[in-house]
Amino acid sequence: MKRNIIILIVCIASFSGFTQPSTNSYGSNPEAGNYADVNGIKVYYEIYGSGLPLLILHGNGGSIRSQSPNIDYFKASYKVIAPDLRAHGKTEDPGDSLTYNDMTKDINDLLDKLGIDSCFVLGQSDGGIIGLKLAMDYPKKVKKVAVYGANIQPDSTAIQNALIEWGYNIIETTKDMHQKRLYTLMKYQPRIEASKLRTIKAPVLLMSGDRDAIKLQHTIEIFKNIENSNLFIMPGATHFGGYEKADLFHNVVNDFFTKPFSKISTLDYFK
Template identity: 60%
Template sequence: MKNQLLALLLFGCSVFTVQAQNPTIPYGDNPEVGKYAEVNGIKVYYEIYGEGEPLLLIHGNGGSIKSSTPKIDYYKDKYKVIAMDSRAHGKTKDIGDSLTYEQMTADVNDVLDQLNIDSCLIWGQSDGGIIGLKLAIDYPDKVKRLAVFGANLRPDSTAVDDDNATFVKNMIANETDDYKLRLFGLLVNQPQIPVSDLAKITAPVLVMTGDRDVIRLEHSLEVFYNIKKSNLFVMPGATHFGSYEKPELFFKVLDNFFTQPFTTTSTYDIIKNIKF
């Protein structure tokens, strides 16, 4: 049971990915399309599927391209899907350095540069959502539209559910593997994104969360309220892994965000011009 909880919390929804389907395409280990980009002293592994408008998928902590299997399978006939293994994840080798979201974000930006992608749609799960927010803050031209599920700005109790925070701290206390400890360090000590930085985001953002997420609903609201061009979706009866738990609902909402005109029209904007 302990190992299952660890897999769910730390390793990018890999359990849900395996349960969801058994794809004939070996996403994350496909020699026919897999390539490496040399950036910032490492070789970042990536795979590209489909053609058209680019869509970047960013996996969660401890995950890999394989974690995005349902998304790749769904979107590869609609977009040019770009999936990559973050620094020290998947086939992007661990070089033993300290992991930071700033460095991982710079890696993603530089890979996009090498692929000659000026801007793209972006989906990020958990830590991938944090990287997505950092991209929108630090490299705004790269982000056409951004959707994040279960992303947080800080690791404290105002953002993360107490039970889950305690669980991770207990895991650290009993862990000796350096690699896992550095991944846990991302959860416990990072990110540290000032709320004021959200004002730098110019692209439309869809803030997604489960109503039983590890990220406090109040915190997701804080993110939503501080991004000028943002919409909010709270998935009912869903956890941090809502995109895997309710894929039909997830894809319906995400498709709408990616394809329909973006709006922040309020109720007051509508009724103020009504003649009673």
């Protein structure tokens, strides 16, 4: 077990956003990319495909490029909007406070700039947190939201202890001020109360790996507090299950997006 935790830590240390090797130009494609002035900063984004809009949000330390497998898959059926989050990739870092509230407002304002009234949302890790906050703070913007490896608290009730200790050590020892800002964000945020989750009306698909950095019970608690939600625990998967088992991940998410949401119960079969 200890060996598995060490391996996971090394993976996250290598790159929090988890970038898959790729020959595409996602994240640096002048034909698909542009900047938008929103919420006091310049946000970089790229658009691919056509159809119903799908917003794809990367995790902490990631970028558009880290979402390459998801863009590849979903651009065939959707109009994919993939931004670099505040202080990530090519999007500006104003150097002041970095909060999930600001990042969520950035994305809402970007959608306004693009004339998108509502969309599907797919978010991984921090992108999942922002996806949930979009559904809470700007409910009209979200048709459905699928999140993988999201947390609503930054402490040991949500995150594996070994990873918390490792993150604290990074903050104390790194000389990279940008890296320190990103890890400090995760140290103190998010702090979302269960009562706020209960205000979400859009259908939500909550996903996690059975060997995730986010504790399984925490994901289940989020699921229990969102009325219109389904839960998917990916077997044999870590915090990066969307990449480790991409085919399964894409099939589950696409099924959720394309089919009408329903809340079924085993008891329905006995009526």
